[in-house]
Amino acid sequence: MAAGSSMEWLKSVKGVILDCCGVLYDSGEGGGQAIHGSVDAVRRLIDSGLTVRFCTNETQNTRERFVQKLHKMGFDISVSHVFSPAPALIHILRERGLRPHLLVYDDLIPEFDGVDVSSPNCVVIGDAADNFSYKNLNEAFRVLIGLEKPLLFSLGQGRYYKETDGLKLDVGVFMKALEYACDVQAEVVGKPSAKFFQTVLNDMKLQPHEVVMIGDDLVNDVGGAQCCGMKGLQVRTGKYRPSDEQHPSVRADAYVDDLAAAADAILTNH
């Protein structure tokens, strides 16, 4: 769908939630690189007076370091406007008195400073990338299967993402693996969990119908947001594949070429 005239529903939009990887930037060696036009698009959206938040399933960095990375690419973003799974999980662990066995990316570990990880009574997996070795998966499996009631948390449930050198398997794949091994269902923290999106909406002080989510992941960004009553817009960058536009169960409210085109459409109709 071309941006512009056919997107009159954007008139009621007061806030925008942006996915990060695949929308703002393509990840890869050295942290990745900004997608053409996206730095300017973010600036224009914020300057227009819209309430803008960033919602990422990124779990290869602490939130602080993640925002530093975005700053380096030129994005002017505040840490408090970024919502990622690890801080949300830590809140849950504290609330429920849980001690995690962690299978996550090394750079995420500092996020868990002060969290009791002795005698684990649950397993937490994030996008651990190369840490998803057979040895580490076996370790996590043995902890899980040894629990009276295996409890698995997954920081997101993505299938794969795009780095500059190609597609990479995401955490959801290993969540499915451990779910099958132990015959359990994981609790997903992050997109597309409705609870996670609701936390962002609360912070924005907006109703779902006033907000549009922009993402490259049809199911977790667009579908997840739509399930909460938001509009969902898919960009044709990042992990987007043409077949997404013929998906059997999820249909975006609009498909646009990139974030710059999305910003044009939103600001034209604003």
Place this chain on the structure above:
Amino acid sequence: MAAGSSMEWLKSVKGVILDCCGVLYDSGEGGGQAIHGSVDAVRRLIDSGLTVRFCTNETQNTRERFVQKLHKMGFDISVSHVFSPAPALIHILRERGLRPHLLVYDDLIPEFDGVDVSSPNCVVIGDAADNFSYKNLNEAFRVLIGLEKPLLFSLGQGRYYKETDGLKLDVGVFMKALEYACDVQAEVVGKPSAKFFQTVLNDMKLQPHEVVMIGDDLVNDVGGAQCCGMKGLQVRTGKYRPSDEQHPSVRADAYVDDLAAAADAILTNH
């Protein structure tokens, strides 16, 4: 259930199919070790005149080397009486003109001598153990997702098995991972595929109701055999867990302590 009086149905049994790992031996460093009494039990079953076959989802060795390993442990077993997934798969590949990308254990590779693996048009996974690295899983994933119609073969679909140093994740876990990544359903070659069991029954020249399957895997050995019309007996060795006896959907025709006890029961009623 105690072996003996309550197992009168064994009178009609003319053949026995034995699972190997967890029934004959526990795997581990140096190839593993025979389970107490199992070498003698196999000999007694064969000497009784019953038709005995061995049906394994072992994919860490060629069939020849697998039988050599069993010989070393003291089992007197003929290669032609052992049914494993790789030879069955190779038959399928030839029949359908398929060229596999292999993600298997190094020692299984010689089984594929003479199989064309150039420009792969399908992916084959076996119990690759340490070869299930993030790098190798990504490679297999990229081949699959790049195919017009992703085609995944899994040599078995076990969840986990027991080695002398603990439980290890089996191929089924990584099958589920790749199934989710590519939104496909794998074709399983090996137990519990009915086609695989039927090949063994054909070789035995027996009807399903004349045969009992003995395994430590409730779902893939016992349940798979029962789906084909055989009786299924679970031993309390290998990956057996007490909770198996309260499984919601699969119930063995009998549970016995080990293969020696199973042989006692069969030969008493024979």
